[in-house]
Amino acid sequence: MSSVRVLVGTRKGAFILNSDGKRKDWKVSGPFFAGWEIYHMKGSTVDPNRLFASQSSSWSGQVVQRSDDGGATWTPVNNNFAYASVPGTHQWYDGTPHPWEFKRVWHFEPSLTDADTVFAGVEDAALFKSTDAGATWEELKGLREHGTGPQWQPGAGGMCLHTVILDPSNAERMYIAISAAGAFRTDDGGKSWKPINRGLRSQYIPDPNAEVGHCVHHVAMHGARPNVLFMQKHWDVMRSDDAGDNWHEVSGNLPTDFGFVIDVHAHEPETVFVVPIKSDAEHFVPDGKLRVFRSKTGGNEWEALERGLPQKDCYVNVLRDAMAVDRLDECGVYFGTSGGQVYASADAGDSWTPIVRDLPGVLSVEVQTLA
Amino acid sequence: MTEGGESGPMIRVALPYHLRTLGKIEGAEVPLEVAAPVTVKRVLDALEARYPMLAGTIREHGTGQRRAFMRIFACEEDWSHQGMDAELPEAVAAGREPLLILGAIAGGW
Numbered sequence: 001m002s003s004v005r006v007l008v009g010t011r012k013g014a015f016i017l018n019s020d021g022k023r024k025d026w027k028v029s030g031p032f033f034a035g036w037e038i039y040h041m042k043g044s045t046v047d048p049n050r051l052f053a054s055q056s057s058s059w060s061g062q063v064v065q066r067s068d069d070g071g072a073t074w075t076p077v078n079n080n081f082a083y084a085s086v087p088g089t090h091q092w093y094d095g096t097p098h099p100w101e102f103k104r105v106w107h108f109e110p111s112l113t114d115a116d117t118v119f120a121g122v123e124d125a126a127l128f129k130s131t132d133a134g135a136t137w138e139e140l141k142g143l144r145e146h147g148t149g150p151q152w153q154p155g156a157g158g159m160c161l162h163t164v165i166l167d168p169s170n171a172e173r174m175y176i177a178i179s180a181a182g183a184f185r186t187d188d189g190g191k192s193w194k195p196i197n198r199g200l201r202s203q204y205i206p207d208p209n210a211e212v213g214h215c216v217h218h219v220a221m222h223g224a225r226p227n228v229l230f231m232q233k234h235w236d237v238m239r240s241d242d243a244g245d246n247w248h249e250v251s252g253n254l255p256t257d258f259g260f261v262i263d264v265h266a267h268e269p270e271t272v273f274v275v276p277i278k279s280d281a282e283h284f285v286p287d288g289k290l291r292v293f294r295s296k297t298g299g300n301e302w303e304a305l306e307r308g309l310p311q312k313d314c315y316v317n318v319l320r321d322a323m324a325v326d327r328l329d330e331c332g333v334y335f336g337t338s339g340g341q342v343y344a345s346a347d348a349g350d351s352w353t354p355i356v357r358d359l360p361g362v363l364s365v366e367v368q369t370l371a
Numbered sequence: 372m373t374e375g376g377e378s379g380p381m382i383r384v385a386l387p388y389h390l391r392t393l394g395k396i397e398g399a400e401v402p403l404e405v406a407a408p409v410t411v412k413r414v415l416d417a418l419e420a421r422y423p424m425l426a427g428t429i430r431e432h433g434t435g436q437r438r439a440f441m442r443i444f445a446c447e448e449d450w451s452h453q454g455m456d457a458e459l460p461e462a463v464a465a466g467r468e469p470l471l472i473l474g475a476i477a478g479g480w
Contacts, residue, residue: 035389059440059474060389060428076393076424080432 004326005070005368007051009038010361014053016071019355023138023332023346026355027061032074037091037093037311040321042108043070047115048368052134052282054105061340062104064120077134081105081122085206090124091153100124105141107321109164113171124143125152125178127190143176148212155179155215155234162320163219167226173246173252174317175229180215183231185244196244196333200233217260218320222269230272230299232262232320237274239299250299255286261323263347271351273325273333275318283338284315285320292335294349308352309343316341321364328369374409377400379457382414390472400469409464411443412455429472430455444471 006017011032032038035056044050048071055063063079064073087100103123111117118136120128126144128137152159163177174190177183182197200214207213215234222228231238231247235258238247251257256276265271272295278286285291288307293302316337326332333345340359343352380400386394403417412435419426426432429441435455437443443450446460446468462468 034392057389058477059387059438060393061431061438063424079427083435182446239413 002328003370004230004328004332005043006045006049006187006324006344006355006371007041007071007364007366008336008362009041009053009321009338009364010045010084010340010360010362014038014055014357017342021328022292023326024353027346028167032071036063037104039104040107040243041105042110042366042368043114043368044110044111044118044149048370050110050115050133052110052118054107054108056104059344062102064105064134072100072143073256078130078136080353081120081126081128081137082139083126083144084141085145087126087144087309088122089150090125090159093154095153097150097233100126102156103128104160104364105162106128106160106162109166112166112168118183119164119166119174121164121176123160124159124227125159125181127161127164127176127343129190131360140186142186142191142204143184143193146184146193148181150180152178153213163216165219165221165367166228167221168209168223169226173226175219175244176220177216177231177355180234182214183216183229194265197247198245199235199240199247199361200231200238200300201249202234218262220264220272222264225269228260228269228298232259232274234280237299239349245278250295252295252300252302254293260320261318261335263323263325265335266325266327267329268296268331268348271296272356273323274302275335278305278318285317288313288315290314290316290337291301292345292349292352298353305345305349305352307350307356319363319365322362323359324365324367326367326369332367334365334367336365338362380464380466382409382417382463383466384414384418385428385471386425387472387474389474390425392430394425396422405464407464408458410456410458411437411450411453411470413472415455439455440475440477442473442475444473460463 008015014033015030018027033055039054039244041053051067054064087098092098092368107121109119165175167173171190203212217232227243229240237251237286239250259277292305316339323335336342338361342355384401
């Protein structure tokens with residue numbers, strides 16, 4: 001019988017939540033790496049027992065942990081993310097040049113074809129690759145050096161490369177996103193990159209239609225439709241039908257189009273989930289109500305999903321990597337909040353149940369669908 | 372063994388809780404054999420050779436500089452700004468006093 005394993009990164013450790021395919025009864029394991037920030041954990045689809053975890057602290061910096069047994073035991077692997085060339089400068093918050101400095105790993109994206117290969121999106125923004133399961137890391141420097149790097153600027157959370165999407169139909173194509181530079185695509189396996197931000201409009205930057213400088217919060221893709229991308233920008237929910245070459249807004253009837261997470265149903269490429277957040281000044285859900293919004297039309301027309309979610313006195317946030325979907329026949333959806341709750345829906349968002357309510361603030365949620 | 376081929380005194384290094392956990396280190400102190408002259412750099416070289424997972428957690432990869440919120444004390448003195456190559460007090464080199472590596476009390480959440 002199928003089962004699911006939910007990987008939760010929090011501000012004070014990692015947790016693993018297991019359930020069978022019914023997704024009613026859960027076993028909570030952890031905390032792993034107690035006291036450390038776990039920005040992200042993700043498992044390989046080639047070998048689901050191979051997991052990578054980004055462990056960090058302000059005191060001791062970055063640690064990378066790997067498990068080869070589904071999270072039962074962990075081993076620290078190489079944590080040396082050395083930029084492949086003189087990093088140069090990007091823009092600081094005040095517009096002055098600032099040297100590139102490694103701070104942490106925001107996202108691990110394991111290869112779709114090789115369990116030893118994994119990509120790491122880091123702050124200050126760069127993309128690294130390991131082909132030996134984390135024993136060594138090499139920067140794909142073509143991204144940082146493609147030309148617009150000196151114009152990149154950090155968002156409030158730092159200049160982080162937080163989204164890495166691999167195209168299952170084209171091993172040479174990959175998408176990444178950076179706050180606050182925008183989205184980028186490679187069509188040659190990471191050697192060369194180009195910005196893909198045409199159509200994004202950000203009124204808070206000097207040129208609202210600039211090639212780079214947009215605060216992209218997250219991007220999602222359905223594997224069966226790899227040219228269709230959905231984006232939660234700082235403000236605006238966006239869609240591209242041509243692999244990011246052009247974007248158009250699909251915020252439609254959302255109560256606010258600010259937010260962080262966005263994800264796509266496992267089996268319905270036009271069904272999209274977001275969690276609207278009140279504003280960039282008030283990072284919590286509007287009206288004290290925690291609601292997921294679902295579009296079954298690829299955007300523009302959104303319905304509020306609130307059954308089982310708190311509908312008064314709720315003031316949590318849901319961060320960019322804190323939503324995931326499983327691949328069971330009836331698609332499960334999961335998200336974690338800044339208040340430490342992890343909610344699950346076993347019916348594609350129609351109803352929700354908290355798996356746990358009192359974890360440290362959730363930074364990331366991933367789910368593995370296990371045979 | 373020291374550079375002269377003789378067993379020298381064991382340096383005692385006290386690490387913060389999180390790094391003892393990361394290194395799966397039991398006990399409050401790590402004994403290390405370090406060739407003279409005993410400096411912070413040489414102690415950290417020996418520590419990271421024995422516990423590779425601690426590389427990058429006390430001093431930065433690349434620059435080798437102390438991480439901003441890590442502090443180093445010797446004989447009740449703040450050694451954090453003495454530089455990596457400054458010779459540590461004789462009492463530390465002789466193993467009578469530990470070299471303390473601490474996380475700064477820097478708030479956080």
